[in-house]
Amino acid sequence: MYFRWSWLGVGRLWLWDILVVFPFRPEYLETLLGDVKKVQKAKEYRQVLGSSPLGGGLISQMDDNIWRIHRKIITPTFHFNVLKTYIPVFHEESLILLNKVEKKFTQDDGKVVVPNVNPLITLGAFNMILRNAFGVNIHAQKNEGHSFVSAMYEATEIIQTRMSYPWLLSDLLFSLLGYKKRQEESTRTCHEFTESVIRQKRSEYRRKQQQKEGRDSQLVSGLNTHANTDTSKENCPMEFDNRLGHANDEIRDEMNNYIAEPKQVTQETNVSCHKSFLELIIENEESDEDKMSDQDIRDNMITIMFAGQDTTATTNCLTLLMLALHPDIQTQTLKEIDDVFGGPSADDGHVPTYAEIMQLQCLDRVIKETTRLYPAAPVMGRGMTHDTPVGPYVLPKNTSVVLSSLDPLSPSIHKVMDSLEILNPPILHGL
Numbered sequence: 001m002y003f004r005w006s007w008l009g010v011g012r013l014w015l016w017d018i019l020v021v022f023p024f025r026p027e028y029l030e031t032l033l034g035d036v037k038k039v040q041k042a043k044e045y046r047q048v049l050g051s052s053p054l055g056g057g058l059i060s061q062m063d064d065n066i067w068r069i070h071r072k073i074i075t076p077t078f079h080f081n082v083l084k085t086y087i088p089v090f091h092e093e094s095l096i097l098l099n100k101v102e103k104k105f106t107q108d109d110g111k112v113v114v115p116n117v118n119p120l121i122t123l124g125a126f127n128m129i130l131r132n133a134f135g136v137n138i139h140a141q142k143n144e145g146h147s148f149v150s151a152m153y154e155a156t157e158i159i160q161t162r163m164s165y166p167w168l169l170s171d172l173l174f175s176l177l178g179y180k181k182r183q184e185e186s187t188r189t190c191h192e193f194t195e196s197v198i199r200q201k202r203s204e205y206r207r208k209q210q211q212k213e214g215r216d217s218q219l220v221s222g223l224n225t226h227a228n229t230d231t232s233k234e235n236c237p238m239e240f241d242n243r244l245g246h247a248n249d250e251i252r253d254e255m256n257n258y259i260a261e262p263k264q265v266t267q268e269t270n271v272s273c274h275k276s277f278l279e280l281i282i283e284n285e286e287s288d289e290d291k292m293s294d295q296d297i298r299d300n301m302i303t304i305m306f307a308g309q310d311t312t313a314t315t316n317c318l319t320l321l322m323l324a325l326h327p328d329i330q331t332q333t334l335k336e337i338d339d340v341f342g343g344p345s346a347d348d349g350h351v352p353t354y355a356e357i358m359q360l361q362c363l364d365r366v367i368k369e370t371t372r373l374y375p376a377a378p379v380m381g382r383g384m385t386h387d388t389p390v391g392p393y394v395l396p397k398n399t400s401v402v403l404s405s406l407d408p409l410s411p412s413i414h415k416v417m418d419s420l421e422i423l424n425p426p427i428l429h430g431l
């Protein structure tokens with residue numbers, strides 16, 4: 001949806017006593033985003049997200065100091081070298097997803113149908129993020145009914161509904177219409193699950209530390225009979241997982257719920273094994289000056305689940321749609337994938353390396369172009385901390401502003417609208 005309010009430059013809306021302003025001109029957005037002292041997160045974030053399972057996670061954290069400290073602790077856990085180690089999980093979950101999509105394409109009578117892939121992709125994204133953020137596998141793609149999956153879906157739906165219907169910002173209406181009760185129930189389930197994972201990971205970490213310390217002291221006293229044991233591997237759950245090699249699938253699946261993820265050593269990185277966001281936070285606690293409480297960790301884990309799954313799933317679906325609408329670009333993208341991986345006949349099932357993925361430049365452009373046309377999170381809410389001049393207007397202190405990356409005045413959007421939203425990867429990177 002695009003607003004053609006170019007003659008205004010700014011839109012205004014009163015929600016009871018709350019003033020919400022929509023600045024449209026890019027230069028207005030620049031003014032507002034450029035001065036962090038004059039803007040903070042919109043207070044509606046605390047009201048809508050703070051009361052949800054996300055609690056005081058990064059998105060809804062209103063205290064600037066706490067936000068800064070938490071950002072400092074969390075940012076290194078999203079370092080590129082860490083993200084690269086997530087590739088095996090992405091690959092494994094993608095294969096499960098592919099299998100499910102293929103089955104859906106063929107009906108029992110052999111007829112080929114085009115299924116709605118959105119729910120399947122969303123579940124795939126859910127389990128990918130869960131495995132990489134929490135370090136546990138609930139096999140969400142096969143286990144849609146898992147209480148945490150249902151609770152997260154419920155919470156996400158309530159948040160989106162509350163954001164879409166401004167009258168639900170009234171706590172009274174939110175409660176009278178039954179949303180509050182539903183939100184409390186989903187919050188309880190999300191919190192219980194996440195807290196149990198934190199407890200489990202903490203005890204896993206303590207046990208490994210004790211084992212390591214035990215071995216170190218044996219080494220020191222010369223009593224060690226396994227001098228060749230590489231203790232650095234003790235923290236690499238690849239070893240741990242390998243010990244399950246002969247366990248039957250059922251036990252393996254069950255154990256997978258409680259042990260860390262299978263890991264892969266990536267050649268291109270210094271990171272010898274995959275560690276989830278939670279494992280990294282727990283490990284770094286000893287060296288970090290600042291610490292997060294278990295409640296902070298919980299809220300940020302749930303925030304990552306919320307922020308990551310719907311956005312990436314929506315982007316993936318829209319990318320597929322764009323490729324379907326533009327067969328010429330689809331052919332070009334597929335050819336590139338075949339060139340890099342050798343085509344279906346050469347598929348040896350190996351986990352794609354980071355270097356291989358980096359060669360997929362056409363695909364990269366298609367995804368970027370899709371997110372430019374259809375950003376999965378097209379608006380951000382901010383609140384003014386001071387009276388601020390914006391163009392010919394003054395935004396009074398405490399005004400909420402809605403900033404949109406769907407810039408209705410930029411020439412590119414006009415071009416897109418006028419050309420019926422044509423996907424045009426070459427316009428990126430000046431090709």
Ligand code: HEM
Nearest residue numbers: 058059071129303304307308311312315375376377380381
């Ligand atoms: C296409 C994918 C994505 C899009 C379009 C997107 C978009 C955004 C936007 C617009 C914000 C700012 C929200 C605001 O301040 O009002 C944001 C924040 C955030 N996103 Fe994403 N996101 C994406 C993927 C992800 C993923 C995969 C994760 C994690 C796994 C993630 C985690 C976060 C977190 C934690 C924040 C809060 C940052 C902070 O306030 O310090 N996002 N995202």
